[in-house]
Amino acid sequence: MNISRRALCGAAVLAATSLLSFHALAKPSAPKIRVGILKFGTVNWELDTIKYHKFDAANGIDVEIVYFAGEDASNVAMLAGDLDIIVSDWLWVSRQRSQGADLTLAPYSTAVGAIMVKEDAPIRAIPDLAGKKIGVTGGSLDKSWLLIQGLARRDHKMDLTRESEIVFGAPPLLSEKAVSGELDAVLNFWHFCARLEAKGFRRLVGADDAAKALGASGPVSALGYVFHDKWANENPDVAMNFLRASGGAKKLLAQSDAEWQRLAPIVRADGRELEVLRDRYREGIPNRPLAEEEKDAAKLYGILAELGGAKLVGEARQMAPGTFWALKI
Structure with a gap:
């Protein structure tokens, strides 16, 4: 029986197509x-x-x-x-x-925000914020702001909401006002703080500093x-x-x-x-055992629940079990 070259090529293409289809069916797509x-x-x-x-x-x-x-x-x-x-x-x-x-x-x-001031500002510690104009991102219930307030109250008997002028606003706007000098200090999210640092600002106090001072044994993932x-x-x-x-x-x-x-x-x-x-x-990449982070988060939850009340955490006064997934990688 004579078979043309065209027929042989057609059969080869058909076989290859069928084989590819078989492999596609045999290997399901990734979830x-x-x-x-x-x-x-x-x-x-x-x-x-x-x-x-x-x-x-x-x-x-x-x-x-x-x-x-x-x-x-x-x-x-x-x-x-x-x-x-x-x-x-x-x-x-x-x-x-x-x-x-x-x-x-x-x-x-674990990267968190901080109160940033210009490098040459005469503000060197939390008490120096008295009478100053502070921009705060995230609103009055922002957990970084609450933790820093808690530290100010405990260590300096100072109510920042009463002794300073607080201005709430969007992160980019507050950073601009800090650069222009319209604000004496600004509490912003970590990446906005980093951009300010590159423009000659320095950290006065971070939410991580406050967390450790208030009982956390190490960095807690925000x-x-x-x-x-x-x-x-x-x-x-x-x-x-x-x-x-x-x-x-x-x-x-x-x-x-x-x-x-x-x-x-x-x-x-x-x-x-x-x-x-x-x-x-890089500093914010978590590197602690999960159990340690969970334990510290539970401590901070109790402090935040006291400072922010039901508006922040609802009716629960303790962190709910299972908030952190028990994983093993």
Whole structure:
């Protein structure tokens, strides 16, 4: 029987196509994890590193980044089950758990805000803030602001809300007013503090300083990756593999200056500013046993509950059990 070359080529193509189809069916696609973050938040830096270097694929998962304009929107989407993971703080997680939700948290970053002043400012300690104009980001119930107030009251018998002029506002605006001299000091989020540091500001007191002075034995993650217990219990390998991918990205960001140069357009910084942001980010990488962080968070919760009351924590006076996810990587 004579078979033409064209027929042989056609048969080969058909066989190859069938083989590829078989492999596609035999190897299912990686589980997708929907992570909700703010469009211009610092979490972008880590997630971009995960995607660019394929840390998710290397761990058998596919991270899908879903952007939100505000934290409230991502929180609502999380509670509605439209996302698998968001980044939030343990106070919010504990409050949700105390109200019946099954949210839990894995540490993401210990980086926290600080009160910043110009390098040549005559403000050297908390008592020097008396009579000064202080900008505060995050509102009157911001936990960094509450902890610093608590430290001022305990060590200096000083009520900052009465003895200083407090101005609340958005982070970029308050930083601008601090640079222009319209504010004597500003309490801002950590990355805004880093940008101010690059412009000649210094830390007067940080929320981490206040936390340690008030009983924490070491750095406590201000933020964590938040997810539902049910999701993690039903997909333990997927949850663990996401945290492994996160760990791989953190390790690279901790060791590689070149990676920060790649991220410069996303960080929106260069030169000295990029270096300070890099260094402060690295300082915020969690490196303590989970049990220690959880124990310290519980201590701080009690202090914050006293300072912020029900408006901050709801009716629960103690941190809800299970707020920190009991993981082993």
